[in-house]
Amino acid sequence: MFPKKAHYDLVIVGGGLSGLTAAVSAGENHLDTLIIEKGRTLGGDGNYVEGAMGVDSYLQKQEEIEIDPTQLLQDELNYSHYEANAPHLKKFINQSGAIIDWLHDLGVDFVKVGPQGKSWPTIHTFTGGGQAVIATLLAKVNECGIEIVTSISAQKILQHNGHVSGLMIKNEATGQMRELAADDVILATGGYIDNPELVKKRTPLNSRLLSVSDGKSTGDGMQLAWQAGAEHYQMGAIQYGGGAIFDKTRPPFMHMASQLAAAATQEAILWVNERGDRFVNEDVNDNMCHAGSSILTQARTFSILDQAAVDHLTDVGLYKELGNSPVSPEKLDNLTTEIEHDLKNNEKYLTKADSIADLADKLNLPNLESTIERYNEVASQGKDSDFGKAADYLTPLKKGPYYAVELGVGMACALGGIRVDNDNEVLNSYGYPLEGLYAVGNDAAGMLVGDTYAVTLPGSTAGYAAFSGRNAVMSICKGKR
Ligand SMILES: Cc1cc2nc3c(=O)[nH]c(=O)nc-3n(C[C@H](O)[C@H](O)[C@H](O)COP(=O)(O)OP(=O)(O)OC[C@H]3O[C@@H](n4cnc5c(N)ncnc54)[C@H](O)[C@@H]3O)c2cc1C
The missing domain is CATH 3.50.50.60 (FAD/NAD(P)-binding domain)
Incomplete structure (x- = not known):
């Protein structure tokens, strides 16, 4: 009217x-x-x-x-x-x-x-x-x-x-x-x-x-x-909301309360690009806009978790505060259920493999094995001499199965x-x-x-x-x- x-x-x-x-x-x-x-x-x-x-x-x-x-x-x-x-x-x-x-x-x-x-x-x-x-x-x-x-x-x-x-x-x-x-x-x-x-x-x-x-x-x-x-x-400026689960089949807000999203984007887990190379100190996610900018410097980004990280987040607790994620429990106790659910639904953003070589093969990430070898080395030294991530978040990836979550970048507003x-x-x-x-x-x-x-x-x-x-x-x- x-x-x-x-x-x-x-x-x-x-x-x-x-x-x-x-x-x-x-x-x-x-x-x-x-x-x-x-x-x-x-x-x-x-x-x-x-x-x-x-x-x-x-x-x-x-x-x-x-x-x-x-x-x-x-x-x-x-x-x-x-x-x-x-x-x-x-x-x-x-x-x-x-x-x-x-x-x-x-x-x-x-x-x-x-x-x-x-x-x-x-x-x-x-x-x-x-x-x-x-x-x-x-x-x-x-x-x-x-x-x-x-x-x-x-x-x-x-x-x-x-x-x-x-x-x-x-x-x-x-x-x-x-x-x-x-x-x-x-x-x-x-x-x-x-x-x-x-x-x-x-x-x-x-x-x-x-x-x-x-x-x-x-x-x-x-x-x-x-x-x-x-x-x-x-x-x-565009307000980047940091890493977000890269899912083109449903609106991004559907993943806002997801514990898998919290683990993959907020826990400073290893991130690699389309070649399987590491490219940033993943605790950049303390500033969601900087995290978004850094993800956009690469063609694709995958957050890589091993079973030990999934178990730790589920049973022991978080590696770091969840920052801007609206999810704020002390443990991600629904993580395993969410992973099983998404794998059963064949969600494209989530890939599971028994070995790192297998994961690299499934996603065509030629440098993934050497990247993880190097990452485990800096983790054992307790000092990220490559990108300077805080030592607390340098968790080695050694226990299969392994999971890759593909990330996009959420955007809230443009000013x-x-x-x-x-x-x-x-x-x-x-x-x-x-x-x-x-x-x-x-x-x-x-x-x-x-x-x-x-x-x-x-x-x-x-x-x-x-x-x-x-x-x-x-x-x-x-x-x-
Ligand atoms: C999921 C999400 C969470 C956010 N959380 C926060 C937060 O916690 N803190 C924070 O500071 N900011 C947050 N923001 C940013 C948020 O955009 C702003 O804080 C706030 O909504 C801006 O107010 P606004 O009036 O400019 O825009 P809006 O609230 O979006 O209002 C604009 C209105 O103008 C109408 N409109 C557009 N074009 C026309 C037209 N030609 N004629 C008539 N009407 C029109 C639209 O339909 C809309 O209703 C968030 C944004 C999103 C998307």
């Missing part, structure tokens, strides 16, 4: 995490607001988030977690090779704790705050996950009387005398188009991870990249902004393409705002990164979605007063 009225103070394009946050702020500030959402349901990838970044929140104060914001800013600028926009990152860092507190006051509950892998202790984990957050925001939006239309997409930004004047919108069910007038427009369309052509601008397209998004993040916001005169800003100012207003290539046009959430989060997602600042995209949605509305309100 098309919107009820022909004109609104504010139209928000996208009803995901950043769009709903912007809408709540608009409701609190009595703006006559409309949300248009191209999907049939609301929440976008916000439905899947685990936690949001914040510094100096009520929860960190309770837990006596202190973070020096200047040190954090410096570290993140270094991590991004200074491609992150310092003033914008600083504003986000400085307001992020207050945003967590604001969400908490709205009724969003947090279980804990802390680090994720080797990172700053910034991720505030939501009770009930992203769906609970979206439900809370949605209830507030409804309470404020904000109109929401679904199955309606934005097709074009309309401008008059250099200022945004509205949007051309489309009814996705009927194909009908209509003009809508608005004083201000916020683009909150979730970035471009589901648009292969745009992903290709950032990273070579590769069949081993597996998107875990809901499929609706097709880069509409950046394309609408570019069409309206925005700068084609750097394509930023970049639009440059905004400190009010989240979209900029042209001269650095001037396209008046009345704002971008928030993943559409603007390229401002925070270089070529690699800041996994060192965990929860930053969800935290930024909330911060930027609110930031854009505050700026619109300033202009109206």
